[in-house]
Amino acid sequence: MGAGRVFAYGAAAGLIGDLLLGDPRRGHPVAVFGRAAGAVERVLWRDHRGWGALHTVVCAGGAVALGGVASRAVRNSAVASVALTGAATWAVVGGTSLAREARAIGRALEAGDVDGARARLPHLCGRDPQALDADGIARAVVESVAENTSDAVVGALVWGAVGGVPGLLGFRAVNTLDAMVGHKSARYRRYGWASARLDDLAGWPGARLTAVLAALAGDDPRGAVRAWRADAGKHPSPNAGPVEASFAGALGVRLGGTLSYGGRVEHRPVLNGAGRGVGTQDIERAVRLSRQVGWLALGVCVAARRIAKGRTS
Numbered sequence: 050m051g052a053g054r055v056f057a058y059g060a061a062a063g064l065i066g067d068l069l070l071g072d073p074r075r076g077h078p079v080a081v082f083g084r085a086a087g088a089v090e091r092v093l094w095r096d097h098r099g100w101g102a103l104h105t106v107v108c109a110g111g112a113v114a115l116g117g118v119a120s121r122a123v124r125n126s127a128v129a130s131v132a133l134t135g136a137a138t139w140a141v142v143g144g145t146s147l148a149r150e151a152r153a154i155g156r157a158l159e160a161g162d163v164d165g166a167r168a169r170l171p172h173l174c175g176r177d178p179q180a181l182d183a184d185g186i187a188r189a190v191v192e193s194v195a196e197n198t199s200d201a202v203v204g205a206l207v208w209g210a211v212g213g214v215p216g217l218l219g220f221r222a223v224n225t226l227d228a229m230v231g232h233k234s235a236r237y238r239r240y241g242w243a244s245a246r247l248d249d250l251a252g253w254p255g256a257r258l259t260a261v262l263a264a265l266a267g268d269d270p271r272g273a274v275r276a277w278r279a280d281a282g283k284h285p286s287p288n289a290g291p292v293e294a295s296f297a298g299a300l301g302v303r304l305g306g307t308l309s310y311g312g313r314v315e316h317r318p319v320l321n322g323a324g325r326g327v328g329t330q331d332i333e334r335a336v337r338l339s340r341q342v343g344w345l346a347l348g349v350c351v352a353a354r355r356i357a358k359g360r361t362s
């Protein structure tokens with residue numbers, strides 16, 4: 050069985066596994082990686098970009114190497130190769146957990162339990178929930194669903210298509226490192242610089258594919274493209290901008306604006322300013338769009354890998 054079919058069958062099995070099982074409550078491979086990365090940080094941390102770059106190389110390079118060793122160990126068995134790809138895909142994607150948390154917040158808002166929704170919001174994003182009313186919480190959820198569709202699903206599939214199991218594990222490692230040390234706090238402004246920049250590079254293709262597929266699958270394709278072209282570049286993140294703008298246009302809602310992270314207030318540009326304000330009902334719409342984008346991305350990645358393989362054979 051060729052590498053293209055191994056990826057196709059394995060990635061599909063991994064997405065189905067995520068759909069049926071979600072993330073394990075204990076012992077998740079990403080959590081294990083996070084603890085290992087934290088241990089490396091305790092040894093290497095210095096307020097210096099070079100030491101932060103070494104941390105990135107050790108952790109992300111270790112994940113890629115582990116994937117390479119595992120792939121090589123099963124290369125003579127098609128069944129084992131598909132199983133390994135499926136397990137790796139299931140381990141690195143998080144679409145079901147994303148949808149579950151978003152819907153839980155949506156149910157709380159529908160029931161009028163704003164305090165309950167505030168209590169759950171940190172499971173999904175780093176916003177300060179106390180600064181948000183019901184509509185603000187709904188907007189934060191839709192923005193998080195959009196961004197994490199790229200980070201937790203599409204980006205992983207793109208790098209899985211490019212690099213197989215090492216690509217899957219490497220992308221998730223880079224994305225996790227960015228979440229751990231890639232923010233602009235006093236401790237990580239220099240140390241996390243390399244992880245943040247590498248995450249920008251690794252996330253670039255997945256973010257653009259997510260934006261394209263959201264436009265195709267959403268209710269307003271023209272609105273999605275229009276919002277992407279007009280507003281994506283205004284966003285402080287080079288990858289979240291296209292994704293959130295495309296989702297905003299596709300759903301016909303207005304995203305962006307003032308938000309608070311850990312007491313720090315940010316005034317972000319409005320995305321799709323012609324859209325209406327986000328309501329609780331838009332959470333479920335965003336989750337459905339995210340699901341559609343994930344499965345479309347699998348199809349695109351499988352087709353792209355087969356086409357690339359055919360050209361090189």
